[in-house]
Amino acid sequence: MPAHYPLSATEEAVSRRLGSIPVNREALVAVSNLHRAASAVRQHLENSALRAADLTWSAFVVLWVVWIWEEIETRHTAAEAGISKGTLTGIIKTLESRGLIERRQHPDDRRLALLRLTPEGLALMEDLFPAFNAEEAFVVDSLGGEEVLHLADTLRRIITHLEEKGEVRRESLRRDTPVPPRRGGRRRAT
Amino acid sequence: MPAHYPLSATEEAVSRRLGSIPVNREALVAVSNLHRAASAVRQHLENSALRAADLTWSAFVVLWVVWIWEEIETRHTAAEAGISKGTLTGIIKTLESRGLIERRQHPDDRRLALLRLTPEGLALMEDLFPAFNAEEAFVVDSLGGEEVLHLADTLRRIITHLEEKGEVRRESLRRDTPVPPRRGGRRRAT
DNA sequence: GGAAAATCTTTTGCCCCCGAACGACCTGCA
DNA sequence: TGCAGGTCGTTCGGGGGCAAAAGATTTTCC
Structure with missing residues (x-):
């Protein structure tokens, strides 16, 4: 399912819209x-x-x-x-x-x-x-053997990072701005 | 949500079970x-x-x-x-x-x-x-700046590869063994 | 020994997800 | 001009996805 617009056009649209907003584009x-x-x-x-x-x-x-x-x-x-x-x-x-x-x-x-x-x-x-x-x-056919290993390792580091630091991060964000719990979940019996 | 078993234990269990079956483990x-x-x-x-x-x-x-x-x-x-x-x-x-x-x-x-x-x-x-x-x-905090770029590029290559070659691949597999369509979808009106 | 707390699975409510069928619409060609 | 064939968004059926509540059982602690 290829995206409809070429990547270049998307890039351009993003730039137009985010012109004044600072962005971490790599992330x-x-x-x-x-x-x-x-x-x-x-x-x-x-x-x-x-x-x-x-x-x-x-x-x-x-x-x-x-x-x-x-x-x-x-x-x-x-x-x-x-x-x-x-x-x-x-x-x-x-x-x-x-x-x-x-x-x-x-x-x-x-x-x-x-x-x-x-x-x-x-x-x-x-x-x-x-x-x-x-x-x-x-x-992963289009990748070199080295690259497959490197990919797996990079992804593993992301997973580990979120497992180790994710909860603390979310906790501290919640302290700044208390947020409602996610919707959904069983309703309390009447 | 950390997995329950340490990675090493999983590796071991996989080896035990797949002992005789050839596997592309990196993939x-x-x-x-x-x-x-x-x-x-x-x-x-x-x-x-x-x-x-x-x-x-x-x-x-x-x-x-x-x-x-x-x-x-x-x-x-x-x-x-x-x-x-x-x-x-x-x-x-x-x-x-x-x-x-x-x-x-x-x-x-x-x-x-x-x-x-x-x-x-x-x-x-x-x-x-x-x-x-x-x-x-x-x-992506735990990754170096270079590595973030490299990750994005590697993933993009996987996406492109599947967009370009995926359909052909699935087509040729279907020729070998015809398979039923995926379940689900609206039922034909009576 | 018994009540309170902890731990597990299941249930429930709301949402996402796909693909096939469907009806509304557009277009090309006879 | 009229209709066959294509495209579009929506509907529908079958599943997955989570968090919170509920029900069953075990553990903890007096």
């Missing part, structure tokens, strides 16, 4: 490209390797995590997959109904739930993963 | 980090700068595009924002109801719709953008 472009790239990559993987199995990106990521760990608690699955627990509940429901994943209660702590792949799920992943990985390789 | 890590980074960045921006205005990421991106171009057709807005036209319809509805955006018919072609910011929308963006950009800067 702007980096963040913008980060999201464009992530969504283009996701789109490609969903429309190539994942299409044959009729899986969404998120469903695949969950299957991958459970596959790798053989048996894993749902809370850890959510953390590893990078989604909230509430979201995970829905995905599990779908994967369970398709017979790819199984849930059982933790023997010692009944609050916990454990996940593992069914034999069908296992067979699917063994078949699907190589195709998926081949598309991941295609995605 | 795997790069793609994985790309998505983790994009979602961490988005999360940070939504919970810092965008929180005060009660805007989601997508709503902000749409406002940004319309702001930059002053007046723009909806189809171009969707392309620039990187979302489908169906998604855009919903976001516009929200922004219109909040009085931030206006829609009018194209004078020469009644199929087209034109978007522009209301005075309130304009005031909001002039106020919000500097704060947003400051958080973009924070996000």
Whole structure:
């Protein structure tokens, strides 16, 4: 999905509009490209390797995590997959109904739930993963080997930085200007 | 949202599971980090700068595009924002109801719709953008100036590569194994 | 031993996201 | 001039996404 306007025209429009406003342009472009790239990559993987199995990106990521760990608690699955627990509940429901994943209660702590792949799920992943990985390789095809490593490392530093300093930063911003909580969330029972 | 298991443990689990399967590990890590980074960045921006205005990421991106171009057709807005036209319809509805955006018919072609910011929308963006950009800067804080430029360039190459070669690639995969279309989409009327 | 606090999963409400179908509109060609 | 074929925005169905509330269970502390 190419953007409609050439990059040069966009640059020009941005300059016209932001003329008097000081901007960190490098950060702007980096963040913008980060999201464009992530969504283009996701789109490609969903429309190539994942299409044959009729899986969404998120469903695949969950299957991958459970596959790798053989048996894993749902809370850890959510953390590893990078989604909230509430979201995970829905995905599990779908994967369970398709017979790819199984849930059982933790023997010692009944609050916990454990996940593992069914034999069908296992067979699917063994078949699907190589195709998926081949598309991941295609995605970074235009980069040199060195550059792929460097990219991964740069991104990892961004992730770590936000994990370590993000909360403090947001906290201090909130001290300056108290802000309303994000909308949404369950309504209190009447 | 740090992952639960240390990276080293994950690496080990992956090795155990994929022992016999050949893997392009560099591509795997790069793609994985790309998505983790994009979602961490988005999360940070939504919970810092965008929180005060009660805007989601997508709503902000749409406002940004319309702001930059002053007046723009909806189809171009969707392309620039990187979302489908169906998604855009919903976001516009929200922004219109909040009085931030206006829609009018194209004078020469009644199929087209034109978007522009209301005075309130304009005031909001002039106020919000500097704060947003400051958080973009924070996000890449841990990188050197050179590295930010290099990151943007690397990501741009991935985007371009997928725009130019992605369709052909998916096409040729489909020739090998015909696949069902993605689920979802409106049902044909009875 | 029992109530309060902590911890987990699920539910709920609001939003985003895509793609196919649809109706309104425009255009080219017979 | 009239209609076939294309384009546009919207609608609709199926899913994902979060935060807060709720319900179930375990732990802590008197």
